[in-house]
Amino acid sequence: MTAIGRSAHAPDRRRAKAGDELWLIGPIGEAGAGLAIARGAPGPDRLRAAYRRPQPLLAEGRVLAPHAHAMADVSDGLLIDAARIATASGLALAIDLDAVPRSTDLIAFAGNDRAARLAAMTAGDDYALILAADPASADAIAATGATRIGRFESGAGLSLHDAGGAIPLPARLGYQHGNP
Numbered sequence: 151m152t153a154i155g156r157s158a159h160a161p162d163r164r165r166a167k168a169g170d171e172l173w174l175i176g177p178i179g180e181a182g183a184g185l186a187i188a189r190g191a192p193g194p195d196r197l198r199a200a201y202r203r204p205q206p207l208l209a210e211g212r213v214l215a216p217h218a219h220a221m222a223d224v225s226d227g228l229l230i231d232a233a234r235i236a237t238a239s240g241l242a243l244a245i246d247l248d249a250v251p252r253s254t255d256l257i258a259f260a261g262n263d264r265a266a267r268l269a270a271m272t273a274g275d276d277y278a279l280i281l282a283a284d285p286a287s288a289d290a291i292a293a294t295g296a297t298r299i300g301r302f303e304s305g306a307g308l309s310l311h312d313a314g315g316a317i318p319l320p321a322r323l324g325y326q327h328g329n330p
Contacts (some may be wrong), residue, residue: 166220166239166282172300173281173291176207177215178228179256182273193259204277210294211279217291218281227324228271232280232300232307239282242305247271247312250297265313274325 175202182200185192204222220239226233228250231271236243252262252270262267282302283291292298310317 159210160180161215161221161281162238163217163220163222163235164238166235166241166302167284168241168300168302168304169285170219170246171285171288171298172232172235172243173214173226173283173296174209174224174250174299175294175296176224176278177223177253177256177276178250178278179252179260179270179273179276181275181277182270183259185273185275187259188235188236194255196255197259199303201275206277207279210296211236213294214279214281214291214296217283217287219284220282222280224274224278224280226274227325228276228278228280229310229320230272230307230326233323235280235282235304236308237306239302240306241302242309243269243300243302244311245300246307247317249297249312251297264314264317266303267312268317268320270323272322274302279330 172319180200181204184197187198220235221229222235234245247267250271310319318322
């Protein structure tokens with residue numbers, strides 16, 4: 151099923167500004183791990199439930215929307231959905247891989263190396279929220295439990311880094327509709 155609509159209260163993805171920070175609230179990678187578990191991999195029921203019964207963050211979205219220049223859910227994967235905001239806004243985006251939180255269940259299931267972190271960021275169906283917001287809103291946004299994970303700048307493209315430096319983009323940023 152697909153639902154299409156508009157909200158006067160939800161910022162769309164075209165209005166991020168250079169200097170905005172990218173924030174994330176909600177789990178990343180759990181639904182992707184849950185799909186693997188649903189297909190037979192041994193793992194915790196909580197991750198399988200994350201895939202089978204996603205929980206949209208409606209209350210969090212209502213609280214965060216007034217602070218956001220742009221906002222989107224993470225349904226196709228964090229990297230691809232964040233890149234869509236950057237592209238729609240005509241900006242470059244740098245994401246700090248080390249800043250992206252993952253649950254202890256996910257880390258126990260998938261590991262904590264760079265490949266596991268990238269896999270979590272390209273998995274879909276998490277329905278976390280990402281938003282672009284002015285750094286002046288940082289305290290209010292952080293109070294919701296959101297985590298700052300990147301920054302928008304003038305230019306174009308997506309870049310990743312961690313404590314070890316620049317990271318090449320994976321071949322697949324996330325789910326792309328219409329591709330087999």
